[in-house]
Amino acid sequence: MDVLRRILCAMGRHSGEWSHPGSRCEMVRVCAVCGKTEERGRHDWGAFAPAGGCDRVRHCLRCGATDSWPEHDWGPWLYANTEFNAPQVRTCRRCQISERTTPTYR
Numbered sequence: 001m002d003v004l005r006r007i008l009c010a011m012g013r014h015s016g017e018w019s020h021p022g023s024r025c026e027m028v029r030v031c032a033v034c035g036k037t038e039e040r041g042r043h044d045w046g047a048f049a050p051a052g053g054c055d056r057v058r059h060c061l062r063c064g065a066t067d068s069w070p071e072h073d074w075g076p077w078l079y080a081n082t083e084f085n086a087p088q089v090r091t092c093r094r095c096q097i098s099e100r101t102t103p104t105y106r
């Protein structure tokens with residue numbers, strides 16, 4: 001029987017009860033068979049709201065945890081310089097953050 005349960009563990013099907021150690025949205029369980037700790041987060045996220053610049057933030061309606069996700073207004077890709085293998089750079093029109101590709105070797 002124990003062998004069967006260990007096979008289930010190897011398949012990721014652990015046994016044991018989920019408990020809520022901290023906030024109400026995060027659950028943890030320790031497998032009764034192999035002792036592996038599993039974590040699961042189940043936040044009840046609200047809608048993203050602008051949080052200055054390009055950052056958008058959402059809050060969990062239950063525990064108040066925050067999650068941020070930037071949404072940049074990228075301009076077109078431009079070459080960083082006039083060299084043969086120059087990387088391309090694009091700049092956000094709103095917060096001026098820039099992002100570049102690795103140099104391309106053509």
Ligand SMILES: [Zn+2]
Pocket residue numbers: 009013014015031032033034035036
């Ligand atoms: Zn297990």
Ligand SMILES: [Zn+2]
Pocket residue numbers: 023024025042043044060061062063064065
């Ligand atoms: Zn939460």
Ligand SMILES: [Zn+2]
Pocket residue numbers: 053054071072073092093094095096097
């Ligand atoms: Zn931006």
